[in-house]
Amino acid sequence: MTENFNDKVVLITGGASGLGEACAQAFAAGGGRVAVADVSSEAVAGVVDRIEAQGGQAIGVTCDVTDSSAVEGMVKRVVDTWGRLDVGVNSAGIVTPITPVAETEEGDFDRLMAVNVKGVWLSMRGQIRQMLEQGGGSIVNMASALSIRVHPGSAFYVASKFAVAGLTRTAAVEYAQSGIRINAICPGNIKTPMFEKAVTDPETIAALQGLHPMNRLGKPEEVAAAVMWLASDAASFTTGSLLTADGGWTAT
Numbered sequence: 028m029t030e031n032f033n034d035k036v037v038l039i040t041g042g043a044s045g046l047g048e049a050c051a052q053a054f055a056a057g058g059g060r061v062a063v064a065d066v067s068s069e070a071v072a073g074v075v076d077r078i079e080a081q082g083g084q085a086i087g088v089t090c091d092v093t094d095s096s097a098v099e100g101m102v103k104r105v106v107d108t109w110g111r112l113d114v115g116v117n118s119a120g121i122v123t124p125i126t127p128v129a130e131t132e133e134g135d136f137d138r139l140m141a142v143n144v145k146g147v148w149l150s151m152r153g154q155i156r157q158m159l160e161q162g163g164g165s166i167v168n169m170a171s172a173l174s175i176r177v178h179p180g181s182a183f184y185v186a187s188k189f190a191v192a193g194l195t196r197t198a199a200v201e202y203a204q205s206g207i208r209i210n211a212i213c214p215g216n217i218k219t220p221m222f223e224k225a226v227t228d229p230e231t232i233a234a235l236q237g238l239h240p241m242n243r244l245g246k247p248e249e250v251a252a253a254v255m256w257l258a259s260d261a262a263s264f265t266t267g268s269l270l271t272a273d274g275g276w277t278a279t
């Protein structure tokens with residue numbers, strides 16, 4: 028990785044799997060001190076062990092991003108450990124099964140919105156409060172190509188990712204003069220545990236792959252590279268952007 032994150036303190040929600048884990052590995056390889064936060068404590072410990080085994084610096088924080096006091100505790104733990112917070116990456120997210128709107132259920136809506144929208148809001152709020160105190164920082168939220176396009180059967184997920192785009196852009200404008208840059212990354216379909224659990228039959232995988240002009244799924248490290256650029260000083264004039272990493276999908 029070209030960007031140098033030496034001594035930068037990076038907090039990643041959903042850091043124990045998929046895109047969050049790829050970001051954790053990439054920032055640690057770039058010299059960052061990485062807090063891996065996730066609801067799954069066992070998976071958190073595994074990622075921390077792997078980072079440390081490669082000579083990186085990491086701590087694990089067990090946190091449910093839908094719980095405001097847990098999120099406050101997460102940011103506090105990072106600041107108690109390393110004294111500051113330079114980068115927040117908000118990747119915790121879930122999907123619900125493909126369902127047309129007429130057949131959707133209230134419980135699924137509440138669960139999805141709680142993690143994908145409230146979780147991003149709470150995490151961002153905690154990160155911004157700390158960044159205001161220390162005089163700056165950078166946040167990257169995990170949005171989606173489905174912050175720009177729609178997908179039949181995914182109304183809740185699409186709504187949640189449009190909301191992430193709205194939260195990102197509004198907050199970016201609010202804090203543009205406070206030294207805090209806030210952006211979102213919009214991945215296409217990426218081969219992560221989430222994707223592999225949600226989509227199993229070869230025909231559907233081929234159809235989803237075909238949505239991308241590159242005619243392949245993305246790799247988690249391809250998203251992590253774009254997140255690192257957004258988080259880095261190289262992106263110093265970039266805030267409120269929705270950067271795609273989608274093999275050209277949203278260009279179609």
Ligand SMILES: NC(=O)c1ccc[n+]([C@@H]2O[C@H](COP(=O)([O-])OP(=O)(O)OC[C@H]3O[C@@H](n4cnc5c(N)ncnc54)[C@H](O)[C@@H]3O)[C@@H](O)[C@H]2O)c1
Nearest residue numbers: 041044045046066091092119120171214216217219220221
């Ligand atoms: N994989 C894709 O194709 C894709 C595409 C676009 C956007 N995204 C988004 O990227 C993000 C990461 O997805 P992924 O594919 O890496 O999924 P993943 O399931 O591999 O990882 C998500 C992580 O979030 C954690 N998590 C879930 N609920 C949580 C909660 N309440 N509190 C804290 N952590 C919680 C999970 O434990 C898991 O470790 C999500 O926001 C997803 O919507 C994924």
